[in-house]
Amino acid sequence: MKLKIGFSPCPNDTFIFDALIHHKIDTQGLDFQVEYEDVERLNHKAFQGELDITKLSYHAFAYAAEDYELLDAGSALGFGVGPLLITKDPQLAERLRGVIERGELPLQGDKALKIGIPGKYTTANFLLGLAAPELGQKQEVLFSEIENALIEEHIDLGLIIHENRFTYQDKGLHQVIDLGDFWEKTTNSPIPLGGIVVKRSLPEPLKNQINSLIRQSVEYGFENPKSGLEYIRSHAQEMDEEVMYKHISLYVNKYSIELGEQGRAAIQTMFDKAVSLKIIPSIRKDLFLTVGKDAVQDQ
Structure with missing residues (x-):
């Protein structure tokens, strides 16, 4: 059986899915047709229901939850992994950092600043809205x-995500605020960035099988970290191996194997906060796939 799967060309995603799509694990009769897109394109594909399985931003999941549910494996959550707001102007960076940290309204001139965001429905943009709701005029720019x-x-x-957090200083750019740090101090929770969702319309045993295989793929990557090096490098924006593996170690962790109680609570906190602030609509469906007993035993 062939399934359409979408994920980004970023090192954390290619690391997670390498063993799955290259049959380094037993995929139990399943084959996967991959579409590589940046996260905002994947968000929009999810809105259209184009893929059987896809990576998406947690912000975007709120708008796709009628048709998709969240797998327990494959997510990017963690501490110290958040998006960064940066600028070329060090004086602007210092002044805005103080404004945001003190919870002050920006000056009138700050509202006219142009902010490049990686997409309207990215979790990065959601976090910026929480930290500095009246700051600047947003325009969408490809994250790279x-x-x-x-x-x-x-x-x-x-507003930068992915491996750019490791390269911006080398280009003479300056951090205004780490939005992941802002979230962690506000909630005492890991920051949910992106998850893997599956179509609700697929049979329940198949959804559990997919979840189990993605978990196995992540575990294979941890046990054989250099196995997918050439594949990861072939898709990476940043070709330096050290940077690629810094990226992977930051975004692929225990929550990528299974969300666990803490991971699910963090996601629920994000959705509850976003609904209360009317950033996203109320969600009528259960967010999380119910992992069956057989799937757990298979793992």
Whole structure:
């Protein structure tokens, strides 16, 4: 049976899915047709129901929950993994950092600043809305182009994700605020960034099988960390091996094997807070796949 799966070309995703799509584990008769897209494109594909399984932002999941449910394996959550708001201007960075940390309203001029965001439905944009709801004028920029847009002064501020958090300082850019740190101090929870969802319409045993296989793929990656090196490198924006593996170690962790009680609580906290602030609509469906006993035993 062939299933359509979508994930990003970023090192954390290619690391997670390497063993699955290259049959380094027994996929039990399943084959996977991969579509590589940046996370905002994947968000929109989920809104259209184009893929059987897909990575998406947790923010976007709120708008796709009628058709998809969250797998227990494959998520990106953690401490110290959040998006960063950065700028080319060190004085602007210092002033805005103080404004945001003190919870003050931005100055009138700050509301006209141009902010490059990696997508309207990204978790990064959701967190920026929590930390600084009235700051700047947002415009969508491909995540890999945000640093250059700052350097060339097309935008004043940039919201960066993925491996860019390891490279921005080398390009003379400055951090305003770590939005993951902001979330952690506010909630005492790991930050939910992205998850793997599956179509609700698929049979329950198949959904559990997919969840089990993704878990096995992550575990294979941990046991054989260099097995997918060439595959990961072939898709990575940043080709330096050290940077790639820093990226992987940051985003792939115990929550990628299974969410656990803490991971599920963090996701629920994010959704509850977003609904209360009217950032997302209320959700009528259960968010999480119910992992069957047989699937657990298979793992």
